[in-house]
Amino acid sequence: MDQANILIIGGGVVGCAIARNVSERWQDVFLVEQFPKLGMATSTRNSGVNHSGIYYPKNSLKARHCVEGNRLTYEFCAKHKVPFRHTGKLVVAADAHEEAELLSLKKRGEDNGVEGLRLIDAAEIRKQEPHIRGTAALVVPSAGIVSAEELVHAYARIATNQGASIVTRAEVVSLAPSGKNIRVGLRIGDEEDSQEETIEAKCVINAAGLYADEVAALLGNRSWHIYPVRGEYCEIRGPRASLINNLVYPLPHSHGLSLGVHFTKTLWGTVLVGPTARYVEGKDNYEKGRLAIADFAHSAKTLLPEIAESDLQLSYSGLRPKLVPPDHKGIVDLVITRDPAVPQAIHLVGMESPGLTAAPSGKNIRVGLRIGDEEDSQEETIEAKCVINAAGLYADEVAALLGNRSWHIYPVRGEYCEIRGPRASLINNLVYPLPHSHGLSLGVHFTKTLWGTVLVGPTARYVEGKDNYEKGRLAIADFAHSAKTLLPEIAESDLQLSYSGLRPKLVPPDHKGIVDFVITRDPAVPQAIHLVGMESPGLTAVPSVAQHVTHLVAEVLG
Ligand SMILES: Cc1cc2nc3c(=O)[nH]c(=O)nc-3n(C[C@H](O)[C@H](O)[C@H](O)COP(=O)(O)OP(=O)(O)OC[C@H]3O[C@@H](n4cnc5c(N)ncnc54)[C@H](O)[C@@H]3O)c2cc1C
Known part of the structure; x- marks a missing residue:
């Protein structure tokens, strides 16, 4: 074998x-x-x-x-x-009603990073494509x-x-x-x-x-399930092919079925008119019940009024693998x-x-950056062979920038109180209760800090907002109450509120259990490595996590 x-x-x-x-x-x-x-x-x-x-x-x-x-x-x-041939193309609005759509197409293109898009009027259309009738057009230089x-x-x-x-x-x-x-x-x-x-x-x-x-x-x-959607073409051959210079498109079908019947000047000097779009039975059904030439002439006339049925002859067809x-x-x-x-x-x-x-x-992956303060920032782009998403609470959103919506991070706040001064001698080292049975956290514990105070916490509560460290903080009395189980001597007056942190949980509020770290290459963009749900014991695990990620980088870079 x-x-x-x-x-x-x-x-x-x-x-x-x-x-x-x-x-x-x-x-x-x-x-x-x-x-x-x-x-x-x-x-x-x-x-x-x-x-x-x-x-x-x-x-x-x-x-x-x-x-x-x-x-x-x-x-x-x-x-x-x-x-x-790097010709550029025109997407043409047939009348004033279509011009708004042209604008939103331009905006979508710009959002996608398509460069050089600009709108032109009817006179400019005529200069580029003298036989095309339209009120405005979007020039797409990269096509x-x-x-x-x-x-x-x-x-x-x-x-x-x-x-x-x-x-x-x-x-x-x-x-x-x-x-x-x-x-x-x-x-x-x-x-x-x-x-x-x-x-x-x-x-x-x-x-x-x-x-x-x-x-x-x-x-x-x-x-x-793939549904074959047939796209049929006609062709203009001979001198009448001079009716079109480059690529001319109508606005796309509003329901997303196709880009609309367009004109393509081929590398061999003819003009393709098509493709149409129709669901058919059979994944090899290229020819059964083909459209008549008259149908092509009819729809082509909107942008190219001079076209006649006699200019066209039937050409090939293709099948789109639609989902x-x-x-x-x-x-x-x-x-x-x-x-x-x-x-x-x-x-x-x-x-x-x-x-x-x-x-x-x-x-490669093109990474768009906003650098500087909110009021005074500039945009930059870096092209990287490998991108590592170690964005913590925002790792789900960074993955989504690549179209990967596999994860949702729920911020779970952990709040602390602190015992300072002589009462910090109540604890010598680290003292933990048993962890929450449903895996939410390790329970409110006592941590003798390197500077001699005692941290009491962290608590665990799902909150709204990935920067919500302070809204609706627990009262000191709540900490004192839960700390008393293991440390009966503690009093409310021993405690003062301290900082809080947010765990990047992958478990939704109404679920239970411990979910593992995700350290993975993106299935669709394997040059991207995502680290998601890096909650506790993230601080401890990092040297080993870094080795793991280094292996993945070696896979990407070879
Ligand atoms: C009418 C039309 C116009 C289009 N215009 C454009 C355009 O202008 N620009 C553009 O970017 N895209 C365009 N596309 C889309 C583009 O053509 C396709 O996205 C692209 O060709 C898909 O390539 P593919 O390799 O996935 O598919 P295919 O070319 O279908 O290749 C798949 C291959 O897999 C083989 N295969 C299947 N099953 C098996 C098996 N069991 N064992 C072995 N082999 C198997 C098949 O025989 C086939 O050769 C158009 C599509 C259509 C239909």
Whole structure:
């Protein structure tokens, strides 16, 4: 049986980009693709647009990987001679009603870190695209087009040069955890003449596009259902292709289904009109019941009134792997996650647009900083190969900046009183009661401090607010009352209120039990390491925690 460090399922742009990245660092990388050639599914049935990242909700994986992937795709294409054109694009408001939406699109783009966005009027639109009719447009300088097919092959070529093995006509038919590994059953060859093989892999990456839900189900994970949504194209060839110079988009569908039927000047000089968006039955249903040319001409006329049915001919179609069911609305994010039950498996699910753009993203993390006082601050950016989130009470919020909402930190206040002066001789060292049976704290105890006083506390109470150290503090009488159990001589007059601290609890108020420290690499952004719920015994544990984190950093930096 063959052994692999990493086995990637799916030879689309996502699988090939991953193969290129991981084979840089690890040996024994396999990529298996069920079809005879790479990129035959969604990866070459698209618009080939290197998207900017303006459309997607802030902090979503789509936004983050698209903005980062846009830059990396240009760099990659330039370096490896993949044909591309950095054209910029226009998103056009057809009438005054749409202009407000254009503004919110600009704002969303800026929130996502897309640079250079600006609004232009009808006259400026005419200068750039003389045949387009609109009242205003958003100029998106970072958008452009790439040859999707050559991009897939360039990623695959580099992966192979780095030692990865790419096998086509190899369909994954079974996945079974086997000790620390996963046993991958393959059907290799044509349908009439195939053979079964098995590879045992330390890590399996599910980049199976439209079939990612079915591949996950082979491991017993039925979390996802992919609905194919067909995008159909027409094409303008010959001299009439001069009606469009670059990329022209309408405003996106308000319900998130698609970016709307747009015009894409291809690298070979034709104009693609599309894609449309329609839920279909069947993950290979590219052609059944295709729309008529008249339908394309009708919707294209809104922005390009000169277009005639005779300018258009039917072209190819592609299938979006949607996670949103037909009767729902909204943009659902890409899923990039380790399998909860079989963590050696990583699933990439719902890799619809901007999947082509986002595929190479994720080498570094761009960290936006606000430096200085609130009144006098400046923004700076640092790009890091590895980010360590040791943000204590705020570690959940820092993780959420990367789109990871796995944790919620509840501040639990611990308050202290202090015995000063001669009465501090009541205690010599450290005296504890038994801990709270429900795990909330170690109980109010006595701590002889290094400066000779005695701390009595800490108490434990869930509070609102991560800077709420003082509101509604307990009375001295409460401390005296609970301290008397072990130290009957103590009197209220021996005590004075001291400081308080906030524990970053992961256990909600109505739950019980001790929850462990979380020290983990982010499943979606593995260059990020999160330390969450670092409550007691955090002070004691740190030297060992630091060693643990250093190992994780070594994993990231190689
Ligand atoms: C109409 C349309 C227009 C688009 N336009 C753009 C655009 O302009 N810009 C952009 O950024 N994105 C665009 N996209 C999105 C982009 O094309 C996809 O996000 C991207 O191609 C997804 O790549 P993938 O590798 O995940 O999927 P795929 O290309 O589908 O690759 C998955 C591969 O896995 C293989 N596979 C599945 N199951 C198995 C198995 N059991 N064993 C072995 N192999 C298996 C499949 O055969 C397939 O080759 C568009 C998509 C569509 C449909």
